[in-house]
Amino acid sequence: MDKFKPFIEDSLERINRLSNQEKVAGVVGIASLIVLSSYLTKSSRKNLAPLVTETTIDGINIDEDLRGWLHVASQKYGNTFRAKIAGQTVTVIGKENSREVFLNESFSFTKAVADKFDVLGMFGIESDEKYLTAPSIITRYLTPSLTLYNKRINNQINLKLDELVGPAKDEPKTIPHLFPFVLSIVARSSTSVFAGEELCKNETLVNCFATVTMDIGSNLNKNWFMDNFPMIDSFYQRTIFPRKPTILNHRKNAKDVLTPVIEERVRNLNNPAYDRPNDMLQVVIENHDPKGEWGLPYTDFIINWMFVLVFVSVHTTTENATHTLYYLMKYPEFRKEIIEEQKRVLAEEGTEGKPVKFTYDVVKKFVKLDSFIREVFRMRTIELQLQHKNITNRDIVLSNGFVIPPKHLVFMNTWDISRDPELQGEDPEVFNPWRFVESAKQAVRIGNDHIIFGLGKHACPGRFMAVNSMKLVISNILDRYELTPESDITLADTVRGMPFGGVVFKAN
Numbered sequence: 001m002d003k004f005k006p007f008i009e010d011s012l013e014r015i016n017r018l019s020n021q022e023k024v025a026g027v028v029g030i031a032s033l034i035v036l037s038s039y040l041t042k043s044s045r046k047n048l049a050p051l052v053t054e055t056t057i058d059g060i061n062i063d064e065d066l067r068g069w070l071h072v073a074s075q076k077y078g079n080t081f082r083a084k085i086a087g088q089t090v091t092v093i094g095k096e097n098s099r100e101v102f103l104n105e106s107f108s109f110t111k112a113v114a115d116k117f118d119v120l121g122m123f124g125i126e127s128d129e130k131y132l133t134a135p136s137i138i139t140r141y142l143t144p145s146l147t148l149y150n151k152r153i154n155n156q157i158n159l160k161l162d163e164l165v166g167p168a169k170d171e172p173k174t175i176p177h178l179f180p181f182v183l184s185i186v187a188r189s190s191t192s193v194f195a196g197e198e199l200c201k202n203e204t205l206v207n208c209f210a211t212v213t214m215d216i217g218s219n220l221n222k223n224w225f226m227d228n229f230p231m232i233d234s235f236y237q238r239t240i241f242p243r244k245p246t247i248l249n250h251r252k253n254a255k256d257v258l259t260p261v262i263e264e265r266v267r268n269l270n271n272p273a274y275d276r277p278n279d280m281l282q283v284v285i286e287n288h289d290p291k292g293e294w295g296l297p298y299t300d301f302i303i304n305w306m307f308v309l310v311f312v313s314v315h316t317t318t319e320n321a322t323h324t325l326y327y328l329m330k331y332p333e334f335r336k337e338i339i340e341e342q343k344r345v346l347a348e349e350g351t352e353g354k355p356v357k358f359t360y361d362v363v364k365k366f367v368k369l370d371s372f373i374r375e376v377f378r379m380r381t382i383e384l385q386l387q388h389k390n391i392t393n394r395d396i397v398l399s400n401g402f403v404i405p406p407k408h409l410v411f412m413n414t415w416d417i418s419r420d421p422e423l424q425g426e427d428p429e430v431f432n433p434w435r436f437v438e439s440a441k442q443a444v445r446i447g448n449d450h451i452i453f454g455l456g457k458h459a460c461p462g463r464f465m466a467v468n469s470m471k472l473v474i475s476n477i478l479d480r481y482e483l484t485p486e487s488d489i490t491l492a493d494t495v496r497g498m499p500f501g502g503v504v505f506k507a508n
């Protein structure tokens with residue numbers, strides 16, 4: 001011990017020479033080191049999935065070819081590994097473990113999305129708590145009414161086609177890009193379901209519902225601080241963004257149109273002589289007591305509900321209907337078969353010339369169209385998608401033993417799912433629109449092999465409306481017009497990518 005004496009005395013003397021501030025800093029520094037080293041020891045003891053740091057594997061670079069990179073990375077490191085994606089270390093989950101993530105309530109897709117793109121917060125909806133019943137409202141009231149809503153959806157699609165394409169008999173009409181075209185059709189037909197047949201004639205409201213989601217997306221200019229400091233990001237999205245003129249304008253427009261209607265419906269709630277409107281606005285009002293504590297004026301609360309429905313449905317349905325139409329344009333031979341099926345079913349069902357040609361039952365018989373849509377979904381689930389966040393403050397241990405720490409993000413390697421021959425059948429690389437015709441795998445039927453709508457308790461409750469609307473938009477267009485590509489059709493080859501090409505519409 002004696003041999004340490006000079007060292008200890010020297011150290012004590014040095015410490016005594018330090019100012020009080022320096023001593024405090026020293027103590028804090030040592031304490032931090034102890035905490036940090038104990039954290040590092042603990043986390044290094046955790047069985048985290050292997051961290052892949054190579055940005056290029058077998059000559060494939062992650063930024064140039066994410067899909068190819070995912071493929072070689074999973075061959076080399078197994079189906080679960082960690083990687084730095086867009087500056088953040090996340091865990092990539094392959095087909096073997098994706099199901100358990102969906103089914104585990106400790107993971108949340110909506111919270112993971114909201115961390116980066118808090119659409120409700122950006123629209124000034126402070127808490128999502130009061131709208132958590134949306135899935136059950138959709139399942140209980142919307143999906144069972146689709147048979148009834150089909151008439152108005154068809155009507156609105158046709159009115160919009162009259163307006164956007166017109167007769168196009170002698171003079172064909174060229175639509176330069178199908179996305180805005182489909183968006184205005186879907187916005188109008190969805191408004192007829194959400195707010196009723198009268199309100200869907202209101203251009204201001206329909207335009208607001210059509211553009212609000214994209215306006216939020218295009219106005220969110222993230223900078224380095226927001227990407228690296230989640231609290232600054234959240235503050236910006238929830239406090240500053242909702243005050244932007246575009247957002248205030250959308251709110252004002254919706255409020256001006258919807259407030260008098262909501263007030264009138266509330267006044268008539270207990271009036272037996274009132275002709276009860278049949279739409280989601282009425283359902284939402286009837287499910288929320290006007291005298292209840294909603295934390296904001298009742299009309300604002302109900303208007304928020306309308307926007308919640310719009311945010312989850314209009315853009316998603318439009319995007320997928322647009323992609324499907326472009327696939328139909330790219331493959332005229334398949335388009336021909338879809339048209340033949342349509343003609344055959346209409347003849348069998350005898351609805352030609354009736355007020356509603358494409359009834360729910362007719363649409364159900366379009367098995368080729370259904371398979372085509374599901375195949376387009378499959379072609380679109382091809383990268384890292386459906387991120388989920390561990391929303392608890394404890395580790396989640398996956399069945400393969402890998403640990404997902406609190407707040408950590410996992411991404412589904414959807415390429416692994418959509419290109420697996422065991423899950424998808426022969427030649428999964430090939431676009432085969434009739435892949436599901438002979439199977440019971442409808443476009444709405446979720447499963448380990450079909451996760452575009454999620455899985456489990458939180459699987460998309462609006463998928464029945466979404467696929468039904470897609471079929472009605474496509475069927476009405478094909479029924480009324482002969483379509484020819486104006487130029488080459490380019491399909492999207494990434495998840496975020498857009499197809500391109502003008503389409504010439506000529507009346508049949």
Ligand code: HEM
Pocket residue numbers: 102109110134135138142309312313314316317320386451452453454455457458459460461462463465466467
């Ligand atoms: C093709 C169009 C659509 C796609 C691809 C889609 C996809 C999804 C996905 C992936 C989820 C998350 C599932 C999960 O957390 O596991 C979801 C949730 C949801 N979707 Fe859709 N959706 C579409 C259309 C719609 C429509 C039309 C509605 C409403 C009418 C809707 C309402 C909802 C709601 C309310 C949730 C939240 C479910 C929950 O948290 O429990 N979606 N959707």
